[in-house]
Amino acid sequence: xxxxxxxxxxxxRQATLAEIHGAxxxxxxxxxxxxxxxxxxxxxxxxxxxxxxxxxxxxxxLVGAVTADFFRELAAAMEEARDAHADAPxxxxxxxxxxxxxxxxxxxxxxxxxVFASPISPxxxxxxxxxxxxxxxxxxxxxxxxxxxxxxxxxxVPDLADLPASLREQLTAYSxxxxxxxxxxxxxxxxxxxxxxxxxxxxxxxxxxxFAYTDVEPxxxxxLSGIADVLALDRADRPTA
Amino acid sequence: xxxxxxxxxxxxRQATLAEIHGAxxxxxxxxxxxxxxxxxxxxxxxxxxxxxxxxxxxxxxLVGAVTADFFRELAAAMEEARDAHADAPxxxxxxxxxxxxxxxxxxxxxxxxxVFASPISPxxxxxxxxxxxxxxxxxxxxxxxxxxxxxxxxxxVPDLADLPASLREQLTAYSxxxxxxxxxxxxxxxxxxxxxxxxxxxxxxxxxxxFAYTDVEPxxxxxLSGIADVLALDRADRPTA
DNA sequence: TAAGTTTTCTAGAGCCATTAAGGAAGCATA
DNA sequence: TATGCTTCCTTAATGGCTCTAGAAAACTTA
Numbered sequence: 001x002x003x004x005x006x007x008x009x010x011x012x013r014q015a016t017l018a019e020i021h022g023a024x025x026x027x028x029x030x031x032x033x034x035x036x037x038x039x040x041x042x043x044x045x046x047x048x049x050x051x052x053x054x055x056x057x058x059x060x061x062l063v064g065a066v067t068a069d070f071f072r073e074l075a076a077a078m079e080e081a082r083d084a085h086a087d088a089p090x091x092x093x094x095x096x097x098x099x100x101x102x103x104x105x106x107x108x109x110x111x112x113x114x115v116f117a118s119p120i121s122p123x124x125x126x127x128x129x130x131x132x133x134x135x136x137x138x139x140x141x142x143x144x145x146x147x148x149x150x151x152x153x154x155x156x157v158p159d160l161a162d163l164p165a166s167l168r169e170q171l172t173a174y175s176x177x178x179x180x181x182x183x184x185x186x187x188x189x190x191x192x193x194x195x196x197x198x199x200x201x202x203x204x205x206x207x208x209x210x211f212a213y214t215d216v217e218p219x220x221x222x223x224l225s226g227i228a229d230v231l232a233l234d235r236a237d238r239p240t241a
Numbered sequence: 242x243x244x245x246x247x248x249x250x251x252x253x254r255q256a257t258l259a260e261i262h263g264a265x266x267x268x269x270x271x272x273x274x275x276x277x278x279x280x281x282x283x284x285x286x287x288x289x290x291x292x293x294x295x296x297x298x299x300x301x302x303l304v305g306a307v308t309a310d311f312f313r314e315l316a317a318a319m320e321e322a323r324d325a326h327a328d329a330p331x332x333x334x335x336x337x338x339x340x341x342x343x344x345x346x347x348x349x350x351x352x353x354x355x356v357f358a359s360p361i362s363p364x365x366x367x368x369x370x371x372x373x374x375x376x377x378x379x380x381x382x383x384x385x386x387x388x389x390x391x392x393x394x395x396x397x398v399p400d401l402a403d404l405p406a407s408l409r410e411q412l413t414a415y416s417x418x419x420x421x422x423x424x425x426x427x428x429x430x431x432x433x434x435x436x437x438x439x440x441x442x443x444x445x446x447x448x449x450x451x452f453a454y455t456d457v458e459p460x461x462x463x464x465l466s467g468i469a470d471v472l473a474l475d476r477a478d479r480p481t482a
Numbered sequence: 483t484a485a486g487t488t489t490t491c492t493a494g495a496g497c498c499a500t501t502a503a504g505g506a507a508g509c510a511t512a
Numbered sequence: 513t514a515t516g517c518t519t520c521c522t523t524a525a526t527g528g529c530t531c532t533a534g535a536a537a538a539c540t541t542a
Binding site: 033113116117118119120125139163164166167170174187191192195196198199200202203206207208209211212213214215217218219221222 | 274354357358359360361366380404405407408411415428432433436437439440441443444447448449450452453454455456458459460462463
């Protein structure tokens with residue numbers, strides 16, 4: 001199946017894969033998730049339905065592969081924002097990365113919905129799936145930045161003794177899972193910020209805020225401002241949008 | 242189509258509708274959303290697929306009708322929590338209703354996922370759809386409680402002049418849409434709390450927190466505690482879980 | 483009992499995912 | 513150059529799905 005990575009055959013295969021991914025995305029954006037069927041994708045790239053099974057073993061796998069693309073694209077957008085001012089303090093780069101995340105979501109609502117606001121099939125939840133891998137790289141971006149902030153300018157953390165035992169244990173486990181790069185208390189702050197950000201974007205994309213807001217942007221900025229408070233960022237570290 | 246509401250036919254029809262709703266729910270809970278097909282539901286109630294079209298015009302409409310059930314059930318659970326201690330201050334009843342919301346979500350994850358964490362079809366977004374109606378009743382619960390709190394023990398609100406113009410306009414519009422029961426500043430506080438609560442539950446249900454938490458309960462309690470702070474609730478108004 | 487209404491059925495069109503079996507073309511080796 | 517392996521693609525077929533159409537059955541009412 002997997003040919004030598006350099007040959008002509010391999011290059012053709014890569015081109016076909018790219019075309020397939022493009023067709024999936026086009027269908028998703030223009031006609032919705034339900035329109036992304038194996039048959040429709042195959043038609044779009046000019047082959048018969050079953051031929052697609054030479055590239056992906058199932059519909060789920062195809063969806064997972066393209067979703068991984070989206071994760072990588074989103075991560076790249078955030079990394080670009082992060083690195084645009086490499087000399088700026090970590091705090092302002094965190095906010096820049098968050099804004100980049102929302103900007104990508106606004107520019108690509110269909111893709112964002114697929115990435116975040118849709119149930120993940122069991123296949124794609126396996127830790128060796130491309131989707132899971134790409135998701136981890138994405139999570140890494142904000143985590144890395146938070147670690148950097150923690151090391152250069154530690155933010156206030158709650159007293160572990162004040163937290164319920166169950167939460168303390170979970171935070172300790174999570175801290176260990178990121179090789180202790182953040183101690184449990186700092187991990188708690190990180191996760192709190194992450195939850196607020198992610199929750200708000202999820203709701204926006206799922207149209208759960210439509211009943212009150214037509215433009216979520218100022219709400220998002222207020223959320224960022226809350227995050228900046230929690231992370232004790234200087235006023236100087238808070239570029240205004 | 243619609244018979245006299247009292248007759249024997251009408252009663253039979255109601256019974257069949259109830260049986261259909263029950264079958265949908267069973268399939269959803271036991272075999273997932275993808276298993277809820279017109280054919281499977283019909284098989285479950287012992288009729289042929291097309292017969293179901295005498296009750297609902299489409300798969301979407303059926304899903305919307307059952308989702309409306311779930312909204313009503315959730316709203317009822319919250320109302321029950323709210324009314325369990327009718328003499329308690331509004332603040333503690335708000336927290337009780339929030340806990341009831343999460344309790345229902347935990348007890349009925351599949352249903353909750355359908356209600357909140359799934360894209361809404363255009364049909365069910367129409368304001369005359371049962372789903373939309375039931376959703377409004379649900380939203381009412383926390384809104385009513387917040388209005389009561391605002392009237393009995395007003396919480397601090399931000400200075401409108403400090404908010405961006407766009408947000409101010411949207412809040413004014415929202416305040417008008419609820420007949421001014423909350424002024425724009427109070428509406429802002431309400432929506433902020435609502436967003437946090439909803440966002441966290443959404444993420445929990447969508448398994449977006451699995452990478453860090455195995456048990457979200459203490460995280461939820463912390464979120465509630467934050468809400469209690471924003472609403473300036475007394476310590477006495479904060480029953481511990 | 484006769485007419486009308488409501489419910490249900492079968493048949494079928496047109497999708498879908500997926501599997502099976504086989505043909506054509508590229509490519510390496512004898 | 514001839515042979516055989518690999519890759520890519522095809523058609524055919526299975527069994528599911530939504531939804532439509534038209535006929536039959538059941539029940540209500542006059």
